[in-house]
Amino acid sequence: MSVGLTIRGLRKRFGAHQALAGVDLEIQPGEFFCLVGPSGCGKTTLLRCVAGFCRPDAGEITCDGERLDPLPAHQRNLGMVFQNYALFPHLSVRENVAYGLRARKAPAPLVRERVGRALAMVHLAHRADSFPGVLSGGEQQRVATARALAIEPRLLLMDEPLSNLDAKLRVEMRGEIRRVQRALGITTLYVTHDQEEALALSDRIAVMNAGALEQVGEPLRIYRSPATPFVAGFIGQTNFLAGTVESVGGGQARVRLHHDGLAAGGGESQPGAAVLHDGGESGGHGGQSIAVPAQGLAPGERVTVALRPERFTLAAPGARDVMPGRIEEIVFLGAVTRLQVRTGAGPITVELHGYDGEGLKPGAEVYLAITSETATVFRGAEGT
Numbered sequence: 001m002s003v004g005l006t007i008r009g010l011r012k013r014f015g016a017h018q019a020l021a022g023v024d025l026e027i028q029p030g031e032f033f034c035l036v037g038p039s040g041c042g043k044t045t046l047l048r049c050v051a052g053f054c055r056p057d058a059g060e061i062t063c064d065g066e067r068l069d070p071l072p073a074h075q076r077n078l079g080m081v082f083q084n085y086a087l088f089p090h091l092s093v094r095e096n097v098a099y100g101l102r103a104r105k106a107p108a109p110l111v112r113e114r115v116g117r118a119l120a121m122v123h124l125a126h127r128a129d130s131f132p133g134v135l136s137g138g139e140q141q142r143v144a145t146a147r148a149l150a151i152e153p154r155l156l157l158m159d160e161p162l163s164n165l166d167a168k169l170r171v172e173m174r175g176e177i178r179r180v181q182r183a184l185g186i187t188t189l190y191v192t193h194d195q196e197e198a199l200a201l202s203d204r205i206a207v208m209n210a211g212a213l214e215q216v217g218e219p220l221r222i223y224r225s226p227a228t229p230f231v232a233g234f235i236g237q238t239n240f241l242a243g244t245v246e247s248v249g250g251g252q253a254r255v256r257l258h259h260d261g262l263a264a265g266g267g268e269s270q271p272g273a274a275v276l277h278d279g280g281e282s283g284g285h286g287g288q289s290i291a292v293p294a295q296g297l298a299p300g301e302r303v304t305v306a307l308r309p310e311r312f313t314l315a316a317p318g319a320r321d322v323m324p325g326r327i328e329e330i331v332f333l334g335a336v337t338r339l340q341v342r343t344g345a346g347p348i349t350v351e352l353h354g355y356d357g358e359g360l361k362p363g364a365e366v367y368l369a370i371t372s373e374t375a376t377v378f379r380g381a382e383g384t
C-alpha cells in the first residue's frame with residue numbers, strides 16, 4: 001500500500017548558508033513528485049533530510065503518520081537511488097540487488113524471490129550474473145533502481161539518477177523509471193536540475209530557489225502559469241518584456257514597453273531569457289505597445305510580461321501587435337526551428353514548431369505577432 005509524505009517547517013543551515021528556509025510540503029500516496037531548481041537551491045538537502053543522511057535544524061518529516069526525522073536512516077525503510085548509482089564493483093548484479101535484503105537479514109528464499117522480481121521489473125533478469133563494470137550506464141541505473149525496490153520501501157527517493165547518461169539514454173530511462181513507478185504505485189520523491197526531466201516525469205513539481213519553494217503544482221500549470229519571474233525563467237525558455245500599463249478595458253491591458261525595463265532575475269535561473277528594452281529606435285518611452293490579459297492591472301503600473309518563444313508567430317506587416325525585426329540566427333532542431341530576432345525592442349527568441357525555416361535566412365526581415373492571451377504578467381519590480 002502506497003503512503004504519503006508530509007514535511008512541515010523544515011530548516012537547515014550549513015554555517016552562514018541557509019539551505020532550507022522553513023519548507024512545507026505534502027506529497028500524496030502513489031505520487032511521482034519532483035524537486036527541481038538550480039544548483040544550491042536546497043533540493044538535495046531536502047531529499048537527504050528525508051532519507052536520514054542529513055539532520056534538519058527544525059521541522060518535522062512524517063510518513064504515513066510516523067515521524068521519520070528522529071529515526072536513523074536504516075530504520076526508515078526508504079529506497080534510495082544515488083546520482084552515481086553506488087554499485088559494488090566486486091558484486092554481481094544479483095548480489096548488488098540483494099545487498100539491502102541481506103543487510104536486513106532476510107531469509108534466503110525471500111531474497112531470491114524479491115531479487116528475481118526486482119530484476120524482472122527493470123528488464124535485467126538476463127544480466128543477473130554480470131558485474132557492474134561490463135554494464136552500460138542505463139543498465140547500471142536500472143540495477144540501482146532494482147536494489148532500491150527489492151527491499152519494498154514505503155518511499156522511493158531518487159537523486160539526479162540520470163545525470164550521468166547521454167541525452168538519448170536519459171529520455172529512454174525516464175520512460176523506464178515512470179513505467180516502474182506506475183506499475184508499483186510507489187510514492188516517489190525525485191530530485192533533478194533538469195526542467196525537461198521534471199516536466200516529463202512528474203505528477204507534480206516543486207520549484208525551489210534559495211532554500212524555499214517558489215511554486216508547487218502540476219507540470220502544465222507551472223509551465224503555463226508561473227507564479228514568479230524565477231519560475232517563468234527556470235521552467236522553459238522565456239522572453240521578458242518590461243513596460244508600463246497604458247490603458248485597461250475589455251479584459252485586456254495595453255502595455256507600453258520602455259528601455260529601462262525590469263530584468264526578470266538572471267544567471268542560472270534564466271535560461272533563454274530576453275528583456276525587451278524599447279519599442280522605438282530612439283530609446284525612451286513611447287515605443288512598442290502590446291496587449292496582455294488585464295489581471296486586475298491599473299494604468300500607470302510598471303509590469304514585466306513573460307512570453308514563451310512558441311507564443312510568437314510570423315505575421316504580415318501592419319498586423320496588430322506585431323514587432324518588426326531582423327533574424328540574427330537560425331537554429332534547426334528537427335521539430336522546432338529557433339530564431340534569434342533583433343527588434344527595436346531588443347532580442348527575442350522565437351520557436352516555430354513544425355516549420356523547417358525554408359526561405360528564412362539571417363538578415364531577413366520578419367514580423368512577430370504576439371499571442372497576448374498566453375502572456376503572464378508580473379507586477380512592479382518583481383522581475384528585478
